[in-house]
Amino acid sequence: MRPPDYREQRIIADLPVTLRTLRPEDRAIEEAFVRALSPTSRYLRFHNALPALTPEMTERFLNLDYPDQMALIASVPDDDGERQIAVARWARAGGEIAADLGIAVADDWQGKGLGTALLKRLLELAATAGIEQITANVLYENQRMRALARDLGFHLASRQDDPHTLLLIRSAGDHG
């Protein structure tokens, strides 16, 4: 099912930022957003050195099957119309209880509270969608994501199969 049309206007770092549902028509700005991420941010998000989204990832990221999948983007106006500056999404495999979280903020927007604002809203939308648990695989050294998640009520669990990665878990009812 197509996700609901969510949209709000926020002031972040003294600038008006739109938070809204990602749409299939957003292919160009979503691809440009990932291409423009620094290698470090891309590595922290995808855990590999991929320079851009593969065609398969683009299809999967844009064509959301709600309530199992949902994505919110943040954008600002620019010369070409609109520039995507962040995205946060969940995806739940069929039959699973937990949905997997992914989030990335453009490098020049990091550390301004945007990731917190976007994730807070995504978690509220997940609760509305009946998602019972959200998990995220985070690289051990990703202190910023660990701090953000802890503030929003996630618990940390180590992964026996991968000592470089931590699992963040948040159940419906857990709050920061």
Ligand SMILES: CC(C)(COP(=O)(O)OP(=O)(O)OC[C@H]1O[C@@H](n2cnc3c(N)ncnc32)[C@H](O)[C@@H]1OP(=O)(O)O)[C@@H](O)C(=O)NCCC(=O)NCCS
């Ligand atoms: C992780 C990420 C999504 C956070 O978004 P952000 O907009 O930069 O985060 P915020 O500005 O909302 O800050 C979140 C919190 O991180 C913490 N933080 C900030 N800098 C930190 C640092 N250097 N070390 C530890 N914690 C830090 C703070 O608690 C901060 O909250 P505060 O500013 O209110 O004190 C973003 O930095 C990002 O896209 N990183 C690359 C991709 C990635 O790591 N994705 C997560 C994979 S699951």
